[in-house]
Amino acid sequence: MPHDLGISFDFEENGATFLANAHGKAMALFQSAHMPVIADDSGLCVSALGGEPGVYSNRYGVPPGAKPLETPARNEFLLGRMTGMKERAACFVCCLVLVLAESRFIVAQETAEGVIADAPRGRNGFGYDPLFFFPALKRTMAELSDAEKDTLSHRGRAARRMLALLRADE
Numbered sequence: 001m002p003h004d005l006g007i008s009f010d011f012e013e014n015g016a017t018f019l020a021n022a023h024g025k026a027m028a029l030f031q032s033a034h035m036p037v038i039a040d041d042s043g044l045c046v047s048a049l050g051g052e053p054g055v056y057s058n059r060y061g062v063p064p065g066a067k068p069l070e071t072p073a074r075n076e077f078l079l080g081r082m083t084g085m086k087e088r089a090a091c092f093v094c095c096l097v098l099v100l101a102e103s104r105f106i107v108a109q110e111t112a113e114g115v116i117a118d119a120p121r122g123r124n125g126f127g128y129d130p131l132f133f134f135p136a137l138k139r140t141m142a143e144l145s146d147a148e149k150d151t152l153s154h155r156g157r158a159a160r161r162m163l164a165l166l167r168a169d170e
Contacts, residue, residue: 007032011170013041018095020054026097026105038162042094042154044128046078046116047086051158053078057128075120075131088115090129092132092141094154096162112155114141 011028015021021041029037043057053060061069061077069077082088095109112132120130122142129141134152141149150156 013055015041015055018043018093019097019107021055022095022097022164023044023105024109026099030099030102036098036100038096038098040094040096040155040158042092044078044132045091046082047089048085049081052081056068071127072120075128078116078128078131082116088117090114090116090132092128092154094158098162098166106162106169108165110154110161112141112152112154112157116135124158 007029011025013025015020015024018035018041022039025041026037026039029039041055043054045051045054059066059068060074078107091111091113093111095107098106100106114132114134117131117133117140120142121133121140123143124128124144124146125140132141133139133159134141135143137144142155144152
């Protein structure tokens, strides 16, 4: 964490893609830390909403510059936008960027596929986890154990992909 290195770090995620935000954050941190760093950007993309909330997942439902909604209100906003929609396909996206040098970086971006539930379920998670439903498991992300989340989540998949890329580079 930046504060562990005595670095005050606040990066404005204003990119149009998860990659732009993760890369921008990683490069800014690398320039402050002067050592290899890893950064991510992640969010929820709902097909029926044209990919919303996407890179605005944390700021969904508020005008630019306004304070983000608390999680329950943001989840209610999403459910309200989906009222009456039968198509509920969604994916979580995680983009990891490891910066090793000014012009050397490695990117891993992965997804977890599911659908948006009709109502929140589960307590083991944060953000949109109570709404993100895995049909094959009949459970939301927030109903999974930590070990199951590590296996199935977009973050776990991206971390394993990054590790595989690093091992292939040895």
